[in-house]
Amino acid sequence: MNKEKRIYSGASPSEVEADLYELVNFQEQGLPMEILTRLIQERLVPHLVRYDRPEFQSLYNFMPEKGALLGAAVALRHNQGVTNWQVSPGGVMLEELCTRAMCGLFGLPANSDATFMYCGTYANQQAVYLALHRHAEQMGFDLSSRGIRGFPHPDRLRVVVSEEAHFSLRHAVRMLGLGEECMIRIPVDEDYGMDVTEIPRQLKKGGQARDIFCVVSTAGTTSTGTIEPIQALAELCKREEAWLHVDGAYGLAFSLLPELSRRFTGLESADSLTWDPHKQFGVPIPSSLLFVRRAADLKRMAIYGEYFNRKDDPEPNPGLKSPPSTRPLSALPLVTTVRYQGLAKLRERLRAPLTAIRKLSEQLEAEADIEVCHTPQTGILCLRMKPPHVPATELDSLQRFIYDHIKQEGRRSISMTRLADRTVLRLVALSPSVTFEALKETISDIRALAGRFSSRPV
């Protein structure tokens, strides 16, 4: 096969290991820069994945946008730690101004605030912690001192999520000492977003008294990119006095598109929101934001120190808003990409892959050998090949066969997941380079592979 057509080398783990070994063969003496540069170019770069190819249709990765690269390069060279004023006055103020500007961009209330986090996983963890902390306050004790045992009935604490919530929520409740048994998972509707009509029945289950302190709406589920309802959950939260968290790591960006804004009705009443600018905004990983509706809510994270982040420091200390004491200048690439592209172009970039996915979905609806699994709301489409020669009982194996072959060929990258207990193929269009035509070519490949599938392995 033409190597140029691959999106990575296609090498096996042992081949990659053999190539890379020299890089980690640490020696007393150093290597000249030219030799080291050549080692990286020849041994490592071929095994990296070219996210900028239109054939990369599997995951939320991309090559950084040009404006973002400018900011990232400055951040890299100056390596500013954005924890407090002393360590970087410019970095600290830029983060403060950038988070305020982002609150404005997303239409959050005047008194909202945000903090840069490393990734959506830690942002979600912090959101659930804040919810639990406020709940403890309402019960009259300080969670940060007493921990979960301060609750009269720790076994009743519950977080409500949908069955399609991201696994970072499972990490969150594990690491918060709650355990996964605290999760109430609401079944999903035909588009694989939370079915809010199911909530009353699910809450009644089990019979015992339950203490719901947090409800999570996923704005952009991982499997299908579905924006779950926010308004209905906001009402539930009001009744239960619970905290509403919107996990918009993938989807929140789409609230900037007027044609999608109705899906985000109720957003302004979320207590917290997670967003990953490193998904569609072209900034390098890692870069996430955790928004809170009331700036004061982040004060629950503050631990004052003596060597820095002192209680009496007059200047802003972003390091008080989250646990890490090492914080990079993540605001800069975000600011430069927005300023370089401008909001109009950003919206275009956001829209293009959605249009491509929708067009593909509409076209595939008419084709007999493909089952379109959901109506795509954003840039993800799950489908299932069902050619006439493959019996229903073999369809899961067929999807896996297609996925494995595409991975081995290395010319394109798609993903695979499970929906309603069935294996499906998943196409992701994150950057505008993933066009309708590129998606159609993938369908051709998939169809050709399906034709080669025989229910008895050869």
Added chain:
Amino acid sequence: MNKEKRIYSGASPSEVEADLYELVNFQEQGLPMEILTRLIQERLVPHLVRYDRPEFQSLYNFMPEKGALLGAAVALRHNQGVTNWQVSPGGVMLEELCTRAMCGLFGLPANSDATFMYCGTYANQQAVYLALHRHAEQMGFDLSSRGIRGFPHPDRLRVVVSEEAHFSLRHAVRMLGLGEECMIRIPVDEDYGMDVTEIPRQLKKGGQARDIFCVVSTAGTTSTGTIEPIQALAELCKREEAWLHVDGAYGLAFSLLPELSRRFTGLESADSLTWDPHKQFGVPIPSSLLFVRRAADLKRMAIYGEYFNRKDDPEPNPGLKSPPSTRPLSALPLVTTVRYQGLAKLRERLRAPLTAIRKLSEQLEAEADIEVCHTPQTGILCLRMKPPHVPATELDSLQRFIYDHIKQEGRRSISMTRLADRTVLRLVALSPSVTFEALKETISDIRALAGRFSSRPV
């Protein structure tokens, strides 16, 4: 003052805000690259701190080393997500090989393993979680399902740390649902490291039954860089069946120096270790490693998914070893800095600031107007000015006066902390550019400022 001599602009928060406003003044239309570049150079860069100056003697920051920059630039351009094989075969294998090589470099047992974390704070959090998880297993239940309420006596759970442990341990027990009441803080000795002779008395306090599941030794305390004992705590852990965590975020690197290795006796029996290569190794932030003595211990973090990190994936998935599903190619700058410099030069770089700090400390011991607060073990020295004209009751105010003036002048950067309830000045030599001469100049400045101090504010 000559602006060139400053390590940053010295501007006030409102001045910095005014300069930066244009950067976050988001518009529909984009800005040409030249204008954006100039905006950053003129408006932001002057307010960044020049960590490469010998006068930067306050915190653990620096400019990236040349070899590290090479790797970081490649990582930035390719923006690889190092979670699983599909998203970056080269990135995944490089992380696996790099963590194994690092285990070898630090002399950890053959079956040890490590994972890249964003920062020491999250590494410490994960270490305490792993300790608690194992403790739950010993009691016959699964922490990730049942949470802390699975313990028969959650109120008895205890973590032992020294009074000088980093505040990230406080974040860890807060966010793990234990609350700070679970901490037993052991007083420190004259060098501000844990006084192990105090342990029996502290453990007896309170009288009630206590369930110690984790003991933390800080290898390189934040205030004084003191390496706390490891061997004695390993013995305590054996008796209590507790997990030994070594927080070596700052200090672990010094175990590579033969002349300091005896301070790390017992290191091989630690269950887990935190290390920040972004401190002395010249790699850009963020970059931390969490080591475990038994590779299998990290399996407690694994959450398998359907869209990636599948249980039946044949290839390595570093994303299973920690919560984040977004993980950058942090291994690359670490590998390139070690290969470019070579181990011999790395040890020289590690040693130079230690030598400078020790020489300064020895010289200051003889000076009547300065109290050297501890015998420096690594690259940090805390001292207290006590000129004859300032009464003992005013000495705290004097240190603050000196610190504030140096911060305002902007020609150098020192830090301030509290030791044994007294305010002290703190000098940090992290990079070899902080020489003995540069430290001596700081002492001259400090002394001159002390001479200007009057107990009645003018």
